[in-house]
Amino acid sequence: MDRLKAEQRVNELNEQLRGYGHAYYVLDKPAVPDSVYDQLLHELIELETLYPDLIFPDSPTQRVGGSPISGFEKVTHDQPMLSLSNVFNEQDIRDFDKRVRNGAGDNIQYVCELKIDGLAVSLIYENGQFSRGATRGDGRIGEDITANLRTVRTIPLKIKKSVSLEVRGEVFMPKKSFHNLNEERGERGEELFANPRNAAAGSLRQLDPKIAASRNLDVFIYALGGDGQNYGLSEHEETLQYIDALGFKTNNERQVCNSVEEVLAYIEKWNAQRTSLSYEIDGIVIKVNSYLHQQELGFTAKSPKWATAYKFPAEEVMTTVRDIELSVGRTGVVTPTAILDPVSVAGTTVQRASLHNEDLIKEKDIRIGDRVIIRKAGDIIPEVVSALIEQRTGDEEPFSMPENCPACDSELIRIEGEVALRCVNPQCPAQITEGIIHFVSRNAMNIDGLGEKVVEQLYREGLIADISDLYRLTKEQLLTLERMGEKSASNLIAAIDASRSNSMEKLLFGLGIRHVGERGARILSEHYGSMEKLMNASQEELVEIHEIGEKMADSIVSYFETEEVQQLMERLAAADVNLTYTGTRIRVEAGANSFAGKKIVLTGKLEQLTRGEAQARIEALGGTVSGSVSKKTDLVIAGEEAGSKLAKAMELKVDVWDEERLLEELNK
Template sequence: MDRIKAEQRVSELNELLGNYGHAYYVLDNPMVPDAVYDQLLNELIQLETLYPDLVFPDSPTQRIGGAPISNFEKVTHDRPMLSLSNVFGEDDLREFDKRVRNGAGEKIEYVCELKIDGLAVSLIYENGKFVRGATRGDGRVGEDITVNLRTIRSIPLKLKEPVSLEVRGEVFMPKKSFHKLNEERGENGEEVFANPRNAAAGSLRQLDPKIAANRNLDVFIYGIGGDAENYGLDEHNESLNYLQKLGFKTNSERKVCHSVEEVLAYIETWTEKRGNLSYEIDGIVIKVNSFLQQQELGFTAKSPKWATAYKFPAEEVMTNLIDIELSVGRTGAVTPTAILDPVSVAGTTVQRASLHNEDLIKEKDIRIGDKVIIRKAGDIIPEVVRAMIELRTGDEEPFRMPENCPACDAELVRIEGEVVLRCVNPKCPAQITEGLIHFVSRNAMNIEGLGEKVIEQLYQEQLIADIADIYKLTKDQLLELDRMGEKSASNLIAAIDASRSNSMERLLFGLGIRHVGEKAARILSEHFGSMEKLMDAPLEELTAIHEIGDKMADAIVTYFDSEEVRALVERLAAENVNLSYTGKRVQVEAGSNAFAGKKIVLTGKLEQLTRSEATERIEAMGGKLSGSVSKKTDLLIAGEEAGSKLDKALDLKIEVWNEQQLIEELNK
């Protein structure tokens, strides 16, 4: 690239990255994922390296972060909170290792730590007492958020020793808290947070500390802000142990590594295991362990030379949306799906991503031909986050939902109160096959070997038309299918036969009644005991059952009012499919023990029982478990590290037990 074109591109990148940085650091509302920002920043660095005279004072490469917002008092850090350089693969990491060894000698130890995806903070303690906390801000000036940090239970207000020091850490929101918060905001019609990092940042910047207190934030302390040698410490790992001794929460998953190979093995381990954590991480931090070697290596203008951050493969990436296809689900919902240029997201190749519904496409102004941002929702389901409107060429085409079903050509309708379009034709082949696939799935009738491809073949060959036909299949019919051998056919017939004896709740869930999930199917089956009694149950009896609401009850009555459905159930019975509940039925008189008929909430960490064991035993004694505390709650059982639920229970004067009281009552 010649200098004239380079100057023009540098100007474009400065403006674009400036806008993205302002949205990310100041407004807590990122416009693009980190991977896109890093890609553009690396392009700018390369151009500035090639043409040093194009490095301007306002370039994003010349600053550590964004300016602080004005809502809180400004705080100047005694020492800048520098950012870390990034490496994106094995070659980059080995190059970092080479630079370290050239600067500090061949004998190097690294401390590897999980890179928490949260908000960096500084905490000041005087004589062992917490006196001030601040955000990182632009690295030199942050915001005083002491009142909000005091609400985080894992931040000690008094240390175990009367020392004066500054520590630095990462405030984050656990995954469960994040999902709960977004559910509540969605129900209240509020905008949901994009990810736990932004939820944590938004919570800490609330002017009302009560809001922060209810967000269940947490923290990991990752270092001392001043000279750790003043406390008789020689190594970073030693300093973390010292901080833990003082009462700080540090991350126990760290590891001291003696070679770059050990570092790479640690990275590989956590690349695979990160989904099992209760909090989000976006990489691994690698630091030279020796403070003396850290001093020898020194700093650049914006980052230490003795540390770096290995960034995981992007969980949000940019690609091209080349088309939008429609699929019809078992309930008739027509769902648009984005067809993409293949792209790697969180370690897997993605070519399709959910667009959810027509309203979302219009709201986000997503068009065929757009460059779009893709992420994996919950690390599993790819979805389109947004269109890169600023990168449009004018050739993009707006998408219009059809008026007729793509599978059967019946007119699509929008039911009042719903955002999806539906095909209401009961003979729609797409709905029938999707219903069959659901019926045989693991959580329904669990017929192993009867997968999606086999179901589609059986339906296309007219060997099955509904779920009852599955039980009429013969081995000879199965052998006519593609890729179906003698052994596979025999195993499949055996699996179909075994499913006949499933308890009623599996069959009920497999029928695919709207709004009836696995839990509701179990509750209904346990209550009525047989399909016959459930089919004849009036609306009033259904709504009287705990956790069965009006909408679900109405759907059940409507479903079983159909003569076709009743005929289907009779055909299942004729094929010797069990229609009764064979599990353990709970029949406990109210008042016969401390749990019977009571609404109970479990919170915190239990030491002697698992959460599922406690739930099962309480329900067996007639208790009803709930996930939230309200005025209707009768009892809260609080384990270790109980949080906001305990506070709310105390405010409402609800009876509270510890785990030992729970065990004593269970063993009576």
Template sequence: MDRIQAEQRVTELNEQLRGYGHAYYVLDKPAVPDSVYDQLMNELIELETLYPDLIFPDSPTQRVGGTPISNFDKVTHALPMLSLSNVFNEEDIRDFDRRVRSGAGDNIEYVCELKIDGLAVSLIYENGQFIRGATRGDGRVGEDITVNLRTVRTIPLKLRKSESLEVRGEVFMPKKSFHALNAERGERGEELFANPRNAAAGSLRQLDPKIAASRNLDVFIYGIGGDAESHGLSEHEETLQFIEALGFKTNNERQVCRSVEEVLAYIEKWTEQRADLSYEIDGIVIKVNRYLQQQELGFTAKSPKWATAYKFPAEEVMTTVRDIELSVGRTGVVTPTAILDPVSVAGTTVQRASLHNEDLIREKDIRIGDKVIIRKAGDIIPEVVSALVEQRTGDELPFEMPENCPACGSELIRIEGEVALRCVNPQCPAQITEGLIHFVSRNAMNIEGLGEKVIEQLYREGLIADISDIYKLTKEQLLNLDRMGEKSASNLIAAIDASRSNSMERLLFGLGIRHVGERGARILSEHFGSIEKLMTATFDELINIHEIGGKMADSIVAYFETEEVQQLMQRLAEANVNLTYTGTRVRVEEGANAFAGKKIVLTGKLEKLTRGEAQSQIEALGGKVSGSVSKKTDLVIAGEEAGSKLAKALELKVDVWNEERLIEELSK
């Protein structure tokens, strides 16, 4: 076959494979057996190998690039990707409908669509060719993730018509793919993804597109990011049909509703049937159908007035508290956990739910034997909502927190300003083992093979008492452990040896000093360069470092003042563990992310994060979380039922974000 014949055949194969791929991935109606598709794909690969100049950007073989990238470039959206306002009940929906009719008349149609729980993206095409894809980011600036979006097979690399346009959609991970991915990660001992949305977001932010390609992501396109009327379109439903004709995948479960009653019926239907879908949804999007009416209604500063998102209430189920167990963390905090009769909640089986602290148990009057209502906060974290007092039989047992540590027997104390009870015995075995587990974890010293069970066994057998003992372990000692073979022991010794050369910030984070997270450890390591210099730092020296606050400074000084810690550092040095910073010194400048150097206030009830989680993540990125709003406040994060702090922020014209925007920024 000469080059002219090869070019003709390559063109034919491209068209055939694109058509078959669309039928398989978008329409879910395979047009040919897999063997036929594979045969044609192999023929195309052979021809492209013979004639590399015939490899076109939209070739089905170019879904996955071969070279990982170093970072993602920033992209400014031509038109901002605004977030939607939220409604939570029938009254809210009727209020939205009244506002719409007041502004655009009574002749209103709505398009109701399933709100996909994924990651919003922008896709740009020129003359029918996919040229760029980006995340939503803060709505104005996102990240260029083109290389990863090219791996999503439901995103066409070439449109059926030579159109130039931007479309917007939601990339998601189907439930089946999510469960398979977590099963694989579990087998490898890796941290599991909390939900499909996190898995999809994490996949699209991989620097190696081969990883993204392996995650089986999907997409639904929900609109055009620009002037749809320039394409001769006058309605949202018409636009969805138009982009379907171009080869995009849209969600066919949408419905045009001609009254608020039809909207409510649609919501009721999918509230009941959402579990039957092959992907996760977290609500319903309601949009005015006609573009002229959308223009009449306009926008607020943050969202369109012609659209809103109904958020599903968290699924609540009843179960029984069989026991309340106590666990002691590495900082000594004693946490009660409800042991429940197994029950399915939001797609997973729940058997345990944190009760957080003694005050919460008293406030909710939770007793052993109680029938309780539980839910997953933000569809993620199991929590006990309430006890069903009216169903008590008299056999239920009130729970009292002990006065002594369940692990070591030391007296528990409550530090002023804290609600938690804490064991302050530095020799508490539970704290020691939890500290050891933290030290070897992936984000600390990253000693592969030294997992929780192995640590517990080593401590129980008296082979390790503190972190320095890890570096004294021998292969012979490891071979005496349960389920530890020759190869595993050799690999573990090699992993321990390799960790000796880790840069200082990993060691510092692994020490588990209170208030010192990964970011704080890196900043301190960059500044001081060695553990020796950090050990002699004063409180004033520490708080003069950008992003190091008073609590962290106090904690660092107190930690290194103790004789036991000084001796521990000496033992680590004698074990040839590196105590210096060997990474690249990159100073994080103020404004390098959305939180660095800013004073931030959290108010109202957050759905997907606890207040503590939000605060720790913000502070890890250099933000300072305050309890009150003032002229010095840079940003307010407002959840549900935000009250006086939100009102004051609006009065002072302080920037206000909702939780969705917060999570978008934290995930960057």
């Protein structure tokens, strides 16, 4: 395909994929199957590889930035991002309404919106293109987090009109994503996030955009940054409709209210129904609808007089700790859980609450038999807030973590730098069953029908001892299980058989190697192409791969050097499980250009390209961008203020280019 036709096709694909992405992520109404979207995306990647100058900033391939950054630059907001005053009860709301009517007359409408518990952001668009995103900060000065915001798929990189404007919104983490993230962190022995808001804020302040991309963040846009009247708009609700039409995601649960009574009814409705939402809200925002009335009411030094935020009361309830149970996860982490007298919290009955680790139990002095206060962290995960020490009778029992694993009686250890206790026995039955449950999960081998209960039953009945045994199961064996019918058994055998052909990254993630998540498994599979090559890789080789750190490399080497794992891989191969990477991979032969097959390091500040743009174009030409300089580095690109990496490159006599030379080679 010549360049002219390629450019036409790239433009067509960009337009199609933006439309499909908007339907999927913003409207929640997929327009085409995932396979169709993936096929078009792969076609776009191939064209951008052939013609790197056709990689546009709003291309769907540019969602995730490249190299980690050293810090966030400060951004001054053109219009301050003011905070809202708060109200806490009906009388406060009526007082607010009275002040509004005294200042702007009785002909008042309000727009009530759900108050999303996330992080406020400002998004700047120039001629329809997303150009900069920033945090609220102190209201006047925030931080530039553009690279991280580009990874949020509900933020359009190009809007439907070629206009320049600022919009403001709230980035948040959906409840399901928050739960999954904390589950993963718990398995790794890492500190858990307290609530979805903290998780969202922490994700947007990661220096590596790829971490933000993995967190499944979302956004609701709720305002224009400037005066809506500049766009011919006279009301806040009209502005939200205009924002909708541009392709932004707004919250459609909002309501125009003609009286304070309607406002109170709206608050009562969502206070009762908020647990049904897939995201966290902590109140209701009440805004005067008319811009003319807003101007008449004006501002205080800190907040507008025409808006306020009603805050939901925190729901905390009392119950009794009847016992503390221990569970062992697939990585060996032993987690204590409080068994409670059933109690209703935030709309659901709670009987269990995670106590996370021994340190937390000691810090809060939680004992069996204690009366305790509990709540749901982020209205999702039950947690014990505190023990009511003054209500103790003397019959309460202090709790201590055991010295041995509750599942296999092996000695528990605490790894340096971690708060969690671990069982390190590879034959621990609890770890084996949890590992198999992980192996068959949707994001790993995706064996439909093999749920937790079925896995536990198969293990208990002695039909499986490890993951390789799944591929030796017969229909007759499955029919011996409780509640396993003829059709279910046939479907399960078919699902197991279909998983044999999964690409290597699915298997690698399913193995459950510590520190190897989905992205790490994909990177390793693309790089090595086969399990055999990965098994023979050294720690030194692994850390040279971009995004593979020392912890992950050490974990991989330790895992594959054990005799039990090597025998497991042999059994999987004998069962015809695919051990090679069969996904889409762009291969450029070494020597085809100045970058193919070379290990390259970017350092210092580039003037004409961002780090992410430079990395994307280098990788599209077959180069590998690394984060550190070593003897295996082929080339260092040094921008302004390059520091220790440039010095090391000079010491090792590695080739060094400036940005001008980089652009010359990229544009050949």
